[in-house]
Amino acid sequence: MSTSTPPRHTGSGHLADLVGQVWNAVAEGDEVTATDIVLGALDDGVAPESVLLDVIGAVQGRVGEEWAANRITVAQEHAATSINERAVAALALHPAARTTPSRGRITVACVDGEWHALPARLVAEVLKLRGWQVDYLGAQVPAPHLISHLHTTQADAVALSSSIATRLPTAHAAITACQAVGVPVLVGGAAFGPEGQYAKLLGAQVWAPDARKAADRLAEGPLPRPETDHQPIDDLPHLADQEYTMVARTSASLVRAVFGALEDAFPAMRAYDDMQRERTAEDLAHIAEFLATSLYLDDEGLFTWFITWTADILEARGVPARSLPPALNLFARELRDFPRAVRTLQRGVEALTTDHSPANGTSA
Known part of the structure; x- marks a missing residue:
């Protein structure tokens, strides 16, 4: 066991200060400062488990929130995560954590x-x-x-x-x-x-x-x-209907078919540049993945959660979520012989209509 001074109990205010300090360093891409703050907290007697979870873990949670709100890019999110990972590695080598x-x-x-x-x-x-x-x-x-x-x-x-x-x-x-x-x-x-x-x-x-x-x-x-x-x-007896297997195996062709028909169903897509088209294809692939997973679990709620979350992510990036219902309807058309899949897609459209209608202040 470590022979260092026993970790002292730390108030939530001090932990919040540490979170703020580490976040500022991480947001600046300053690995040295972030690590120094973590190791300094250990030197001051803060319990290693608390530093791991209440400081580094809390900072990582904020990284995800900032990405979802479109306040940091994917590259910045990756860089921040890498700094947090290296801070964990440094903590693990500190005498207080041995x-x-x-x-x-x-x-x-x-x-x-x-x-x-x-x-x-x-x-x-x-x-x-x-x-x-x-x-x-x-x-x-x-x-x-x-x-x-x-x-x-x-x-x-x-x-x-x-x-x-x-x-x-x-x-x-x-x-x-x-x-x-x-x-x-x-x-x-x-x-x-x-x-x-x-x-x-x-x-x-x-x-x-x-x-x-x-x-x-x-x-x-x-x-x-x-x-x-x-x-x-x-x-999982519901897998006997083979809907999960068929959607998972044909997802690539399914996405291509929906992408090809989406321009007619959502005319605004005709003005998309190459990057917007690429991102649309990626979004369709994610829809197919979550649809397949929802079929595997027999849980329509997972799909409706994902599709409303996707709408929020799009809105945060200035992309109207109104393109999603036409895409879901096209998926349903392609999968018309699969009743569970069609029902799940319909629930997604209903969730979007309810949660992202003009009455709720967002695009429909």
Whole structure:
């Protein structure tokens, strides 16, 4: 264990000051200053876990909010995230954060296709501070590689992270694979829903809303062992209609068809420049991805949340959201033989009409 002075309790006002200081440095792209502030807080006796979650984690949350509000660019968001990641790495090497493992062994990884690694890294570092031996595998870990690692290390549990809901079918496969070799799974991240509803649907042993709750749950005792003769991936009977499979497999051609017809359905598109057309194609691809995921989960609410969020993002960037209903109607036309898909798209149109009507002060 560390022999440094025990961390002192820190008031929320001081933590808020630290958040503001780190944010200012991150916003300026000043990695040296951001790291110095973090390490200085540790030198002053602020608990490492609090610096990780209440300072660096809070700054990262603001990064996402600023991007969504169109106050920073994608490039600035990436740069800010990179600075936060390096601040975490510097913190992990500070004497105040060094611990001797006294518990079991946990593997922490992002599901395949998930590039947002910082939430998983925060979990890994908190678990280390709590006395666990942690194997942190980082972003985008293919399930076969994860299972090979588990065979080698005999981990007590796996903590899987996913921030984007479209990765949930892949997360389901990873959860199932881990359980098939007898390793229980704790999941977290925004992808699993605000109340963890998708974690339960996909059969994970435990869901945690944040790093502290994940560490607290693991400290309570071993996670329940999975039944290796039961495959939870078979517990989604709605997949028998093959709608998810067909939409997922044909998404590229589906997007091309909708893109080709959108100019007639939304004449304003005729004036788009090449960049606007490229971004429109990207938006259509995201719609297809979230539609497929909603079909996988049998949850129309996920799609309506995504489509209204997309409308808000477009509005923040000065792009009228009125192009979305015609696009959804075109998707429905292409998928007219798939009743669940059509119904989900109709719910999206209804949500846009309600949430982004002129009466609500936004474009329809």
